[in-house]
Amino acid sequence: MTAAARALRQKASASTTDPALAEFEADVIAGFRKPQKALSPKYLYDEAGSILFEEITDTPEYYPTRTEMSILRERAKEIAALIPEGAAIVEFGSGSSKKARILLQAVGPLSAYVSVDISAEMLVEEAKTLRRDFPGLNVVPVVADFTQGFELPREAADAPVRVGFFPGSTIGNFEPHAAAAFLRNAADILGDGALMIVGADLVKPAGILNAAYNDNQGVTARFNLNLLTRINRELGGNFDPSAFEHHAFFNRERSRIEMHLASLKKQKVRIAGETFDFRMGETIHTECSYKYSIESLAALARGVGWAPVKAWTDRQGLFSIQAFRFDAGTGVRQKNAQ
Ligand SMILES: C[S@@+](CC[C@H](N)C(=O)[O-])C[C@H]1O[C@@H](n2cnc3c(N)ncnc32)[C@H](O)[C@@H]1O
Numbered sequence: 001m002t003a004a005a006r007a008l009r010q011k012a013s014a015s016t017t018d019p020a021l022a023e024f025e026a027d028v029i030a031g032f033r034k035p036q037k038a039l040s041p042k043y044l045y046d047e048a049g050s051i052l053f054e055e056i057t058d059t060p061e062y063y064p065t066r067t068e069m070s071i072l073r074e075r076a077k078e079i080a081a082l083i084p085e086g087a088a089i090v091e092f093g094s095g096s097s098k099k100a101r102i103l104l105q106a107v108g109p110l111s112a113y114v115s116v117d118i119s120a121e122m123l124v125e126e127a128k129t130l131r132r133d134f135p136g137l138n139v140v141p142v143v144a145d146f147t148q149g150f151e152l153p154r155e156a157a158d159a160p161v162r163v164g165f166f167p168g169s170t171i172g173n174f175e176p177h178a179a180a181a182f183l184r185n186a187a188d189i190l191g192d193g194a195l196m197i198v199g200a201d202l203v204k205p206a207g208i209l210n211a212a213y214n215d216n217q218g219v220t221a222r223f224n225l226n227l228l229t230r231i232n233r234e235l236g237g238n239f240d241p242s243a244f245e246h247h248a249f250f251n252r253e254r255s256r257i258e259m260h261l262a263s264l265k266k267q268k269v270r271i272a273g274e275t276f277d278f279r280m281g282e283t284i285h286t287e288c289s290y291k292y293s294i295e296s297l298a299a300l301a302r303g304v305g306w307a308p309v310k311a312w313t314d315r316q317g318l319f320s321i322q323a324f325r326f327d328a329g330t331g332v333r334q335k336n337a338q
Contacts, residue, residue, distance in 0.1 A: 088156035167199035221246035
């Protein structure tokens with residue numbers, strides 16, 4: 001963290017006793033002071049955002065969820081065969097846990113299923129329904145930011161092996177260097193010999209990608225604009241959400257979808273005692289979704305000690321599920337080389 005960011009964090013902490021809120025305020029102020037205003041996509045997922053994300057996954061244009069689920073259903077036995085009895089599955093960013101359910105039906109007895117998410121409300125609700133639907137399963141929800149270190153519950157820490165599960169192409173929301181840092185951090189959390197099962201969206205024609213992030217019903221637009229409502233509610237901002245518009249497009253050079261909120265006019269917005277000027281057309285960059293190939297994700301993972309084990313795709317090659325195993329020897333060598 002830079003000295004300026006630390007000072008902002010301290011200033012924000014002075015106005016609230018809630019550390020998560022102080023962090024949100026500091027990140028908004030720092031992000032909106034940048035020449036290209038930007039905010040981490042993790043802030044899209046308050047309670048309303050998590051519900052809207054689930055709605056996005058049901059839109060006809062949003063192929064990733066149904067494609068990933070179909071690969072999981074088709075390959076469940078092969079994937080389950082990699083997961084030894086007594087293992088603990090740790091899902092990073094579990095959301096509705098609907099993909100985990102497919103795995104949980106296919107695997108042998110586990111010591112625990114640990115669902116990790118920043119969005120507490122959905123996490124707690126889903127843990128309740130999972131316990132009801134899988135009575136013998138030890139379901140342990142953990143509210144945490146997976147970009148930071150967090151303690152595994154004892155049931156998972158004591159398991160003979162831990163299996164990370166990271167579906168939903170959430171890995172694509174990181175800049176590539178941050179995706180590598182996430183995988184390295186996950187290795188520290190999961191330990192030597194861990195397995196990691198990652199769902200990653202694949203590069204494809206721009207038309208399919210642009211449609212997926214601009215659904216006709218406008219659900220993705222509502223998901224994006226909800227960020228402004230959240231800032232108003234939690235940080236006392238005075239955004240007029242109707243004065244902003246959802247923009248999403250494929251940036252081919254960087255192999256990523258970019259999601260922005262564009263100001264429809266010249267305007268000023270006050271948040272936490274600070275005024276931010278918006279030119280007409282100026283945007284807040286709210287999310288990236290990087291698109292990988294099997295090879296490019298394997299190279300990124302290998303660079304931080306995760307050896308590719310197996311990869312699966314659908315017939316059209318739209319989406320991939322990739323399994324990696326952590327080799328502490330390689331990981332330590334990589335860490336020391338940095
Ligand atoms: C793209 S959704 C995927 C949800 C689910 N895994 C799926 O595949 O349908 C991303 C999920 O990660 C959670 N999330 C995003 N950033 C996070 C962070 N930094 N720490 C923990 N959870 C996060 C969100 O709340 C959301 O549930």
